[in-house]
Amino acid sequence: MTGARFQRLGEKRSSRFLGFWLAFPAILCMAVVIAYPVIKGVAMSFTNMNLLRGGDGSFCGLANYRAMFKDPYFLLACRNTAIWTIANVAIQMALGIIAAVSLNGNAKGQGVYRTLIMIPWIVPSVVSALTWRWMFDWSNGIVNAALLKLGLIAAPVAWLGNTKTAMPAVVLASVWKGLPFVTMMLLAALQPIPKELYEAASIDGAGFWQTLTRITIPVIKRTIAVATVLTTIFTVNNFNAIWLMTQGGPLYRTEILFTYAYKIAFQKFNFGLAASISTVLFLLLSVFGVVYLYLMDKEEA
């Protein structure tokens, strides 16, 4: 009895010991490289750190935040972030559901389609952005050449240089890159649904729309929620797509909070202000982060 208890106690202690040491390197890494900079970054947002104007990093209270909310470009960047994110998420989710349902059907050659649809995911994001930039090129791009030939436009359009078309163009490129991930997530959730369920629904006279809204979507609704939150987070953080295609231009029309903070930091060298913009971004993302954790926690249970 005592022997067994001792043994169990020893086991528990050794599990604790080993658990600590196995997890320690990873946790140390994240504490130093993520937790510390985040705290420091938030702290920096209350300082006048500015390498151009001789700000020495001393405490300046809420001055950066006050300046930020008076800055028309910051407000424009907030608006653009909303448009950019909502457009990306709505289009990717809608197309993702259509793609996943189609890929889960009985079409011939499923394997080939599944491979082809994954291509944008494999292409590096920098390559994707620069290739789209080439396709959207004003004088030699394939987009203008094709649309001119089809008679849909009368003269070449500078897709990425025009204030009206720049945002739709970057959204299109980013949807292309992001769709495979959403599709694969949804497809993985669809696959376990037994085919008999669809057959039974069909015998009962359910049409395509009824099958979709009564069977497919209710079964995968948690995956839809997770995919929506993840796509939102990825999109808000998607620096590459915008920076490499437009650098936030023309006239700040595609400037999102992320690229604006980067610009203020590494082109204007006003690190204090950039840190406060990043802090706002961080708070915004934390909301989605908490929703994400909530969904994952439900999955655990």
Place this chain on the structure above:
Amino acid sequence: MAARRSLGRRSTGIATIVCVLLSICALFPFFWMVVSSMKYDDELYRDPPTLIPQNPTLVKYGEALSRGGFGRYMLNSLFVTGIATAVSVVLATLGGYAFARLDVPGGKALLFGILLTYTFPGILILIPFYFVFRSLGLIDTHLALVIVYVTFTLPYAIWTMRNYFLQLPESVEECAMVDGCTRMRALWKVILPMARPAIAACFIYCFVSGWNEFMFANTIVTKESLRTLPIGLNAIMGEFTTDWGLLMAGSVISTVPMMALFSLIQTNLVEGLSAGAVKG
């Protein structure tokens, strides 16, 4: 009955059309990248453009490797991403195992805290880190990139490993430990071979993340000899003119290792799954 069957056939038809359309949309930019990389300049800038190179050439690839420095960038990318991936997979495997099976101080709260960092904006980390790296003399080093890439991939990698370990029956290690293995030995000899699919998935995730990373590399590395592929590609973009053929050749060069990795891991994934299932 006939109507119902035709409905089924019709929806299959629609699904096929959707699949074909999506495949074409997914393929076209990639196709255009390859086509553009194989044309001479006079054909590349011809109006209207040719869909298939009339005079296919690899001259831009030669240029990318010699003048463009893409051989060097490729080595740099392989080095940085390779080391970061190896470190990250090892740390995530150990950490994931600890969270799945052992008693980690902080337990579930810590685990969810780790996942939360996955959503943090990189820019909030980059700004203070730029100063830290500067004071440590790590600007213009590959070490700085390795540190960043390891850490950024850890949260997701730890979760993947942990979820996979949770699926494995605990009796597997118990048997090995009853037979006299220590826990570490059981992990090494019994659990790891069964976890190959999860390790492969982590490997892909970490490698792709590092290979694609642009912002940190662009800010931390300024020396040309240290550039990774994404930085090298972006450097071809000129302010007034861009050698698009060269850029597309560089793009293909940057994409090929990704395709190789996916085809390689896919066979290993299947192999790992079946080996694990039969022997386990």
